Amino acid sequence: MTGVEWGNLVIGIVGVVAAVAGVFYAHHEYRERRSAAGHGGGGGGRRPPEPPDPSARRRSYDVIVSYAAGDADAAELLAGRLRAVDLEVFLARWVAPGLVPLLEADQALMEAGWGVLLYGSGTTADERARHEYAALLHRKFEGGLRFVPARTSDDPLPPLAAIHQALDLTRPGTEHYDREVARLVRIVSAPRRPAGA
Incomplete structure (x- = not known):
């Protein structure tokens, strides 16, 4: 060698x-x-x-709150109010660490009985919000979900949203806002009428 x-x-x-x-x-x-x-x-x-349990949800989602990035705070305010009256709410911002946001959103879209779309000046430019809007409408027209548009600005709603009775959430912190949220809570909490009734 x-x-x-x-x-x-x-x-x-x-x-x-x-x-x-x-x-x-x-x-x-x-x-x-x-x-x-x-x-x-x-x-x-x-x-x-122990790490937090990502399956700590008690039941299926009652409501999915969909929003554009510019309406994230408004969405969290509304979702917090709904959660305070014991409704199970899906909000993308609340997806727990370790979970996949798109899969959680997909699960919420499949099981929620109500879909609230916050519609503001940036909604049409936000790709995720546009996709969720399309999915909400699809489920609504299939008969599995009740769709509620909620304006966060004075921008006009798009035609398919405008045919629905909308909420006016343009003035958070006022009695008007509280009344609109209370109206939403009432209808979400009421028993669903069977189809054809």
Whole structure:
């Protein structure tokens, strides 16, 4: 063997020894952490806190609140008011860490009985809001959802939304806003009439 080959062999052997030592010490450290956390034999330390349960919802969604990015605060205000009266509300902003927002939105679109679209000056330019609007209308015309447009600005509603009785949520913090939210709560909480009744 030449000197270069011997040098490469020594470097290779040192590398293997270092890798084995690294695995050994990492495993040793892992066992100590498990033992200290009370998972293994001995140590008896505190257990790490459990992660939040993403399936903590009590039941199916009652309402999905759809909105453009510019109406996120208005949507959260409305969703908070609905949640305060014990309605199960889907809001994209509230999707828990670790979940997939689009899948959660899809689930909400399938199971909610009510769909509220906040319509403001940026709604038509927001791609996600446009897609949710189309999905809400699709479910409405299939007969599985009641669609409620809710204006957050003085912009006119698009034709398919304008044929529905709309809410006026342009003045949050006023008695008018409170009345409109109370009206929504009343109709969402009322028993649904069977089809053809």
